[in-house]
Amino acid sequence: MSLRDLRAQAKRRAPQALVEHLQAFELDLKFSAGIWFFSPPASRFHDRYKPEIDIAARLDIAASLAAYGLRGLEAHYPNEINEHNLDLWQQFSRDTGVKILTVIPLLFYDAQFEWGSLSNPIESVRRAAIERTANALRLNRALDTEFAVVWPGIDGYENAFGADLRAARDRFAAGLAEAMDAVPGVRIAEEPKPYEPRGHILYGTTFEGLLLGLKTEALLQHPENKRLLAEGHALVALNPEVGHMLMGYEDAPYAYGMAMEYGRLAHTHWNSQPLGNYDQDLNAGVISPEAMEATLYALKMYGYDGWFGLDINPERMPVDVALKNSMDALRAANDRINYLDHEAIIWATEHPDRSRGWLEAYLIRARAPRADSLPPLPRPTMSL
Numbered sequence: 391m392s393l394r395d396l397r398a399q400a401k402r403r404a405p406q407a408l409v410e411h412l413q414a415f416e417l418d419l420k421f422s423a424g425i426w427f428f429s430p431p432a433s434r435f436h437d438r439y440k441p442e443i444d445i446a447a448r449l450d451i452a453a454s455l456a457a458y459g460l461r462g463l464e465a466h467y468p469n470e471i472n473e474h475n476l477d478l479w480q481q482f483s484r485d486t487g488v489k490i491l492t493v494i495p496l497l498f499y500d501a502q503f504e505w506g507s508l509s510n511p512i513e514s515v516r517r518a519a520i521e522r523t524a525n526a527l528r529l530n531r532a533l534d535t536e537f538a539v540v541w542p543g544i545d546g547y548e549n550a551f552g553a554d555l556r557a558a559r560d561r562f563a564a565g566l567a568e569a570m571d572a573v574p575g576v577r578i579a580e581e582p583k584p585y586e587p588r589g590h591i592l593y594g595t596t597f598e599g600l601l602l603g604l605k606t607e608a609l610l611q612h613p614e615n616k617r618l619l620a621e622g623h624a625l626v627a628l629n630p631e632v633g634h635m636l637m638g639y640e641d642a643p644y645a646y647g648m649a650m651e652y653g654r655l656a657h658t659h660w661n662s663q664p665l666g667n668y669d670q671d672l673n674a675g676v677i678s679p680e681a682m683e684a685t686l687y688a689l690k691m692y693g694y695d696g697w698f699g700l701d702i703n704p705e706r707m708p709v710d711v712a713l714k715n716s717m718d719a720l721r722a723a724n725d726r727i728n729y730l731d732h733e734a735i736i737w738a739t740e741h742p743d744r745s746r747g748w749l750e751a752y753l754i755r756a757r758a759p760r761a762d763s764l765p766p767l768p769r770p771t772m773s774l
Contacts, residue, residue, distance in 0.1 A: 392534050392535070392536050393536070393575065393577055393618070393623060394536050394537075394577075394656070394695075394696060395623070396623070396624055396627060396653045396654065396655065396656065397622050397623065397653050398653075398693055399649075399650035399651075399653045399654075399655055399692055399693060399694065400650070400651060400652060400653040401692075401693070405736050405737075405740050408691065408736055409732050409733045409736050411691070411693065412690060412691060412732035412736070413732055413733075415690060415693055416690070416724075416728055417686060417689060417690055417694065417724055418695060419459070419698050419717075419720055419721060419724060420461050420462065420696075420697045420698060421459050421460050421461055421462070421697070421698050421699075421700060421713075421717050421720075422460070422461065422462030422463060422464055422489075422491045422697050422698070422699045422700070423452070423455075423460060423462075423463060423464065423699065423700045423701075423713055424463075424464045424465070424699070424700070424701050425445070425448050425449075425452070425463050425464065425465045425470050425471075426465075426466060426470065427671070427701070427702055427703055427704065427709065428443070428448035428451055428452070428709050429442050429443045429444075429447075429448055430442060430705065431703070439705055439706065440708075445470060445471075445475060445478065446478060449463075449478070449479070449482045451709060451710055452482070452486070452488060453482065453485070453486045453488070454710060455710055455713055455714070456486045456487060456488050458713075458714055458717065459717050460488060460713065460717075461487075461488060461489060461697075462488060462489045462490075462491035462697060462699075463488055463489070463490055463491060464491050464492045464494065464539065464699060465479075465490070465492075465493060465494065466493075466494045466495070466496040467493050467494065467495055467496060467522070467525065467526040467529055468496065468522070468525070469496055469499070471490070471493055471529065472529075473529075476529075480533075489535075490533050490535060491535055491536060491697060491699075492530065492535050492536070492537055492538055492539050492579070492657070493526050493529040493530045493533065493535060493538060494526065494538065494539045494540070494541070495519075495522050495523040495525075495526035495527075495538070495540060496522070497519055497522065497523065497540070497541070497542070497543070497544065497545075498541065498542075498543035498544035498545075498587070499544075502515050502518060503515065503519065503544045504544075506544055506545040506546070506558070506562075507519035507522075507542070507544060507545055507565075508520065508523070508542070508545060508561065508562045508565035508566055509542070509545040509558040509559070509561045509562040509565070509592055510545075510561070511557075511558075511561070516561060516565060519565060520565045520568050520569050521569075523540070523565070523566065523569035524568075524569040524572040524573055526538055527569060527570065527572070527573035527576045528573050530573075530576050531573055531575065531576055536577070536656070536657075536696075536697075537576075537577040537578065537579040537627065537629070537656045537657060538576055538577070538578055538579065539578075539579045539580075539581055539629050539657065540566065540578050540579070540580050540581065541580075541581040541583065542562060542580070542591055542592050542593055542594075543583065543587060543588070543591060544587060544588060545558070545562055545588070545591065545592045546585075546588030546589065546590045546591040546592050546594070547588065547589065547590055548588065548589035548590070549589075550590070555592075558592060559592055559593070559605075562592055562593070562602075563602060563605045563606045563609060564609055566578065566602075566606050566626070567606050567607075567609035567610050567611075570606070570610060570612075570615060570625065570626075571610055571611050571612040571615060574612040574613075574614035574615045575614050575615065575618065577623075577624070577625055577626075577627060577656060578606075578625065578626045578627065579627050579628060579629035579656035579657045580593060580599045580602055580603070580626060580627070580628055580629065581628075581629040581630070581631060581634070581659065582594050582595050582596055582598060582599045582628070582630060582631075582634060582638075583631070583634040583637065583638075583669070584634065584637050584638035585637065586637070586668060586669050594638065595638050595640060595645075596628065596630045596635060596640060596645040596646075596648060596649060597645070597648065599628045599630070599649075599654075600628070600648070600649065600652055600654060602626060603624060603625075603626035603627060603628070603652075603654055606625075606626045607619055607624075607625055607626055610625065622653070624652070624653050624654045624656075626654075627649075627653075627654040627655065627656035627657075628649045628654050628655055628656060628657075629656060629657040629658065629659055629699070630642075630645060630646060630649060630655075630658065630659070631658075631659035631660075631661065631701055632658075632659065632660055632661055632662065632663065632674075632682075632685070633659075633661045633662065633663035633669055633670065633671055633672075633701075634659075634669070636663040636664070636665050636666070636667075637663065637666060637667065637668075637669060639665060639666060642681060642684070642685040642688075643681075643684045643685050643687070643688035644688075646658070646685060646688055646689060646694075647688045647691075647692060650689075650692040650694065651692075655694060655696065656696065657696055657697055657699055658689075658694075658696065658697070658698055658699060659699045659700075659701040660674045660682075660698055660699065660700055660701070660716065660720065661673065661674055661700070661701055661702045661703075661716075662674055662675060662676045662677040662678060662682070663677060664677060670703070671701060671702050671703035672702065672703075673702055673704065673712050673715050673716045673719065674700065674702070674715075674716040674717075674719045674720055675715075675716070675719030675720065675722075675723065676719075679719070679723060680753075680757070682719070682720070682723050683723045683726060683727055686720070686723055686724055686727050687727045687730075690727060690728075698720060700713060700716050700717070702716060726756065726757070729756075730756060731752070731769070733772070734748075734752070734769055734770055734772070735749060735752070737770060737772045738752075738770055741770075744770070745770050748767075748770055751767050752767060755767055
């Protein structure tokens with residue numbers, strides 16, 4: 391298992407060291423995408439706007455994007471990747487160089503999971519969810535992936551009255567720990583989402599995801615897992631999605647930074663989303679591109695070296711066009727932040743009383759197509 395070392399994410403830097411880091415470090419935009427949105431999903435509101443396509447045809451589209459920068463694919467087990475079509479996936483990876491990045495246990499779609507998966511109070515169903523999770527982890531280990539995303543999408547509730555939600559959370563964490571001990575050494579990247587399809591989803595915010603990590607790791611018993619934990623590695627980390635954060639009124643730079651503060655940012659999912667609202671999965675950068683820049687800058691500040699996963703729902707355009715647009719939006723935003731005056735920015739944020747309004751004025755000019763059309767902005771006097 392390729393266990394990426396996340397421990398450096400927690401490193402603290404004094405202001406001058408932070409400036410030097412920002413000047414030297416650039417994000418490596420390694421793009422991955424979820425194979426699920428390559429074919430149009432069913433909707434309860436409208437018919438498919440494009441024909442449904444099988445996995446082989448989806449992989450053909452992915453192959454055409456390899457030269458454009460797609461370097462990884464994400465897939466659910468067992469509906470998208472499984473023991474029977476594994477040869478197809480492995481041949482695709484050999485032919486294109488595109489990595490199978492994560493195998494995700496499908497814990498939310500089946501009718502048997504009506505009342506939850508790992509948290510289900512019906513023990514026979516919960517056992518099925520644990521076994522499916524363990525099988526997915528086995529594929530992750532066999533494919534040498536970097537993590538296994540787990541989304542508790544159907545684990546939740548609508549009416550909290552009388553519900554023993556503590557017991558539900560306990561069952562979820564214990565079930566996840568059992569699957570992890572059955573296949574040790576595989577990192578989990580929990581993907582929080584506050585609601586939809588359930589009214590409330592367990593461990594639905596970035597900060598609850600941190601608690602899930604601590605709770606689950608405390609339950610692990612396998613010697614290999616305990617060895618990795620003793621070395622300071624996170625085994626239950628996070629895959630926060632920008633859209634899910636905004637559904638829960640989180641601030642992405644703050645939330646991503648918090649995950650990194652504890653060395654638990656295993657992966658990132660990118661799209662765009664109005665604040666609150668239903669899960670729209672719009673292309674990255676379509677809404678609030680300035681927030682995307684702020685988020686990338688936070689990742690740059692704390693040395694994120696992981697993947698940039700795209701999780702979008704391009705209902706009204708070809709999936710390859712949507713992926714190219716999303717990759718280009720992130721590339722353009724990353725380029726903009728790399729050319730900023732890091733020394734002046736850090737000084738201004740460390741001396742807010744002596745730089746009132748300067749950062750806002752500076753960013754207005756940095757985003758202007760013709761900054762010279764605006765009055766010049768003096769650099770702050772960075773004296774002690």
